[in-house]
Amino acid sequence: xxxxxxxxxxxxxxxxxxxxxxxxxxxxxxxxxxxxxxxxxxxxxxxxxxxxxxxxxxxxxxxxxxxxxxxxxxxxxxxxxxxxxxxxxxxxxxxxxxxxxxxxxxxxxxxxxxxxxxxxxxxxxxxxxxxxxxxxxxxxxxxxxxxxxxxxxxxxxxxxxxxxxxxxxxxxxxxxxxxxxxxxxxxxxxxxxxxxxxxxxxxxxxxxxxxxxxxxxxxxxxxxxxxxxxxxxxxxxxxxxxxxxxxxxxxxxxxxxxxxxxxxxxxxxxxxxxxxxxxxxxxxxxxxxxxxxxxxxxxxxxxxxxxxxxxxxxxxxxxxxxxxxxxxxxxxxxxxxxxxxxxxxxxxxxxxxxxxxxxxxxxxxxxxxx
Numbered sequence: 001x002x003x004x005x006x007x008x009x010x011x012x013x014x015x016x017x018x019x020x021x022x023x024x025x026x027x028x029x030x031x032x033x034x035x036x037x038x039x040x041x042x043x044x045x046x047x048x049x050x051x052x053x054x055x056x057x058x059x060x061x062x063x064x065x066x067x068x069x070x071x072x073x074x075x076x077x078x079x080x081x082x083x084x085x086x087x088x089x090x091x092x093x094x095x096x097x098x099x100x101x102x103x104x105x106x107x108x109x110x111x112x113x114x115x116x117x118x119x120x121x122x123x124x125x126x127x128x129x130x131x132x133x134x135x136x137x138x139x140x141x142x143x144x145x146x147x148x149x150x151x152x153x154x155x156x157x158x159x160x161x162x163x164x165x166x167x168x169x170x171x172x173x174x175x176x177x178x179x180x181x182x183x184x185x186x187x188x189x190x191x192x193x194x195x196x197x198x199x200x201x202x203x204x205x206x207x208x209x210x211x212x213x214x215x216x217x218x219x220x221x222x223x224x225x226x227x228x229x230x231x232x233x234x235x236x237x238x239x240x241x242x243x244x245x246x247x248x249x250x251x252x253x254x255x256x257x258x259x260x261x262x263x264x265x266x267x268x269x270x271x272x273x274x275x276x277x278x279x280x281x282x283x284x285x286x287x288x289x290x291x292x293x294x295x296x297x298x299x300x301x302x303x304x305x306x307x308x309x310x311x312x313x314x315x316x317x318x319x320x321x322x323x324x325x326x327x328x329x330x331x332x333x334x335x336x337x338x339x340x341x342x343x344x345x346x347x348x349x350x351x352x353x354x355x356x357x358x359x360x361x362x363x364x365x366x367x368x369x370x
Contacts, residue, residue: 250338269295297354
């Protein structure tokens with residue numbers, strides 16, 4: 001029969017059933033108690049139980065040390081996590097918030113000039129993002145300024161015929177002479193034609209600008225453009241010299257618009273007996289297209305002015321208001337979108353006199369497609 005202490009331990013009870021039992025218990029004093037019980041056999045009968053117990057403070061110390069190590073590792077990981085979070089917040093989160101704030105100011109249009117954080121010196125992805133945002137903002141500001149100037153120019157150009165129309169309509173009821181009335185009707189008709197021409201050219205320029213910004217740059221074969229221009233201009237005054245078979249940067253439709261604007265301008269200044277020569281000179285990275293005429297040339301102080309929007313100085317044979325002054329401006333705009341240049345100069349005869357104007361279009365060459 002087990003005594004009361006042995007009966008309180010399950011190991012002893014398990015041993016009475018013939019099993020060997022090993023257990024670890026929490027003692028009444030709070031310590032660790034290890035116990036083991038083995039049954040004693042007399043024949044096939046269990047005659048007793050051997051119960052061994054002991055306290056193990058080393059295991060308790062190991063557990064306590066392990067718990068302390070785990071606690072230390074926890075606090076160390078917490079410190080590292082917090083430090084890393086602060087670093088990420090300062091090195092990544094804060095610059096991204098500044099860029100997001102600048103982008104929001106651009107979207108809301110709260111300022112004409114948005115101060116984009118200068119993070120270009122960073123060589124990581126955030127520096128690339130800052131560079132892209134800075135470029136986008138500069139391009140957007142330039143485009144907004146261009147639209148503002150264009151709107152002001154359009155308003156100014158439309159105001160002139162509108163003022164003339166108002167004056168003619170106010171004067172018309174006061175005129176009794178039929179001949180004078182016919183003259184006023186002619187003025188009104190001329191101003192209406194001028195306004196229609198302006199509006200048509202402005203709409204064409206706006207649509208072309210939108211298409212150039214929306215669509216990819218593209219490319220075109222110069223000899224194909226040459227053939228299309230030859231087919232369009234059967235005028236004996238126009239001479240097309242052979243051109244190299246190269247691919248240039250720029251959409252074919254847009255480049256055709258450039259050539260047409262300049263050739264039409266050259267023909268109007270050359271007169272009935274003049275000539276227009278079109279040639280191309282290929283170089284290492286680009287090609288120069290020369291469009292020469294035998295007109296009066298361009299005054300040296302106006303070699304740049306002629307590319308200004310709505311600037312028009314026509315030959316005496318053409319009446320006032322027959323041109324909107326957008327042709328050369330549109331041509332330069334297209335060429336610059338193609339990363340090329342369009343300039344004007346004069347060419348001279350053997351005596352050093354101006355023999356006509358020469359427009360030089362430089363376009364980048366692209367590699368042949370396979």
